[in-house]
Every structure is written in C-alpha cells, then in structure tokens.
Amino acid sequence: MLDENSVEHFRSEGYVKIKHKNIISQVNNLVSYLREVTISVAQEIGMNLTDKSSEIIEEDDLHQLLIDIHKLNPKAFAFIYDVMNRSSAIYHLMLADSLIDMISKLFPSSINEKCLVAMNNFQFLMQRHGDEANINGVHQDSGYFSEYGSIDSSIVVWIPITDVYFGAGTIEVIPASHKRGPLKHSQNSIKLRKSLVTDRSERGGIFVPKSEYKEGDLIPIDCMKGEAAIMHYDLLHRTGLNHSQKIRMTALARLSNVFGKNYINKYGIW
Numbered sequence: 001m002l003d004e005n006s007v008e009h010f011r012s013e014g015y016v017k018i019k020h021k022n023i024i025s026q027v028n029n030l031v032s033y034l035r036e037v038t039i040s041v042a043q044e045i046g047m048n049l050t051d052k053s054s055e056i057i058e059e060d061d062l063h064q065l066l067i068d069i070h071k072l073n074p075k076a077f078a079f080i081y082d083v084m085n086r087s088s089a090i091y092h093l094m095l096a097d098s099l100i101d102m103i104s105k106l107f108p109s110s111i112n113e114k115c116l117v118a119m120n121n122f123q124f125l126m127q128r129h130g131d132e133a134n135i136n137g138v139h140q141d142s143g144y145f146s147e148y149g150s151i152d153s154s155i156v157v158w159i160p161i162t163d164v165y166f167g168a169g170t171i172e173v174i175p176a177s178h179k180r181g182p183l184k185h186s187q188n189s190i191k192l193r194k195s196l197v198t199d200r201s202e203r204g205g206i207f208v209p210k211s212e213y214k215e216g217d218l219i220p221i222d223c224m225k226g227e228a229a230i231m232h233y234d235l236l237h238r239t240g241l242n243h244s245q246k247i248r249m250t251a252l253a254r255l256s257n258v259f260g261k262n263y264i265n266k267y268g269i270w
C-alpha cells in the first residue's frame with residue numbers, strides 16, 4: 001500500500017518505490033509473452049533449441065537465448081523488441097488491479113480536486129549487457145513527453161522485469177530535482193544519440209547539460225522484480241549501465257491526471 005511516508009517521499013524526493021500484490025503476476029505474464037515470441041523467432045531463424053525446447057525454458061535461459069538471437073541476427077532481436085513494445089501484456093501490467101488507484105494518490109490535488117487518470121507512452125526496454133549505445137542520458141520525462149502531460153500532475157511508472165541494481169542497469173535519479181521544474185534540454189543529432197564518443201550522460205534524443213548538476217548527485221534506485229519506481233515528470237534521471245550477465249528489462253508508462261494544470265496544454269482548457 002501507499003502510506004503517508006511514501007506519499008511524502010514522493011513529494012520531497014520526486015520518486016518512490018512501491019510494491020503491489022498484482023505486479024509480480026503481471027510481470028510473469030509479460031515474461032511468458034516474451035518467452036513465446038522469443039522461442040518462435042529463434043525457431044524461425046533456424047536456431048536449434050532441442051535441448052531447451054518449448055515453454056519450459058527458464059528465465060535465465062531466456063536471457064541467454066535473447067543474447068544469442070542478437071548475436072546471430074540483430075534484426076530478429078529488434079523485431080522482438082518492437083513486438084514487446086506493442087504487447088498487450090504491458091497494458092495488463094499497468095492495469096494490474098488497483099495499481100492505478102494506488103498511484104493516483106501521488107498526483108497533487110487538481111484545481112477542482114478531481115482525478116481521472118490518462119495513460120500514454122507505453123514502453124518495453126531491453127538493455128543488453130555492455131550496451132552503452134541504447135541508453136538515455138540525464139533528462140526529465142517532461143522534456144520528451146510534456147505534450148500529453150500536465151505541468152504538475154504527470155508521473156512515470158517504471159517496472160523492472162528483472163531485479164535491477166547498480167551495475168545491472170537500474171535507473172539513476174537526482175533526488176528532489178523535480179523541484180526545479182522543467183529544465184531546458186539540448187537536442188542530439190541522430191548521429192550523436194547513440195555514439196560512444198558522446199558522454200554517457202548526454203546520450204539519447206535530448207539531455208540536460210552537465211553544467212546543470214553534479215555527477216555525484218545521481219543515485220541508483222535498486223528495484224526488485226515485483227516492485228515499481230514511480231517518478232515525477234521533472235525528476236532528472238538517466239539509464240544505469242548494465243554489466244550483469246542478464247538483459248535489463250523494464251516496462252514503462254506515463255500517467256497524468258487529466259484535471260492537472262495545463263493537461264494537453266495546446267487546448268488551453270485548464
């Protein structure tokens with residue numbers, strides 16, 4: 001449950017870790033979905049799965065299979081990535097019974113004290129061991145997603161599918177940085193987004209320049225399977241590096257209170 005301390009932590013630090021009874025079963029459902037797609041793709045591209053065939057493949061073996069698929073056929077791996085980003089399992093995860101009710105307590109009370117939750121930008125991320133190209137530098141989600149958000153009532157739900165911690169790709173945040181409000185982001189050219197020449201904190205489509213914070217301000221949020229990290233849209237954060245043997249997998253969604261200030265600002269309703 002979300003007690004008063006958790007709400008207070010979210011307000012003061014800009015993030016909070018939660019546990020919810022239904023996350024784990026929906027995470028397992030997402031893994032089953034991934035397993036089914038992965039095995040079928042592996043068979044289709046001619047991989048021999050005789051010793052580990054069919055549904056009984058364990059989660060650790062699934063990670064290895066995905067790594068092997070990437071080595072053999074990066075396009076097939078990209079296909080799986082794309083499929084998972086559109087999977088119904090992500091929607092089921094985010095709609096886990098009463099999860100939204102619980103999270104909606106974190107929205108500040110709106111101008112008219114009402115709350116209806118809108119969801120957008122569902123994502124499924126896979127970060128392979130040692131992949132430092134497909135990472136996000138330091139940014140606020142309001143820098144990317146403000147168009148369908150609210151200036152004070154939008155949050156990110158970040159749910160790891162694997163245990164994540166420092167060195168295993170967990171997210172790194174600057175506590176309380178949400179209090180600075182939306183900051184100006186710099187934009188990367190397509191060439192620089194994933195370039196290893198670019199500083200890791202400045203990779204991705206947009207980033208907040210390093211002059212705006214200190215490297216030591218970033219802290220990793222350890223998050224075990226079955227937990228979720230909820231972050232304010234203005235919280236500065238970046239992708240951690242993954243040196244574990246597993247693929248770091250997370251599901252994300254962005255939630256807003258439609259009665260929040262400036263929600264879909266272009267209409268100028270409130």
Ligand SMILES: O=C(O)CCC(=O)C(=O)O
Pocket residue numbers: 125135136141171237238239240250252
């Ligand atoms: O999980 C991650 O790598 C970070 C994702 C992220 O920062 C984002 O999508 O805004």
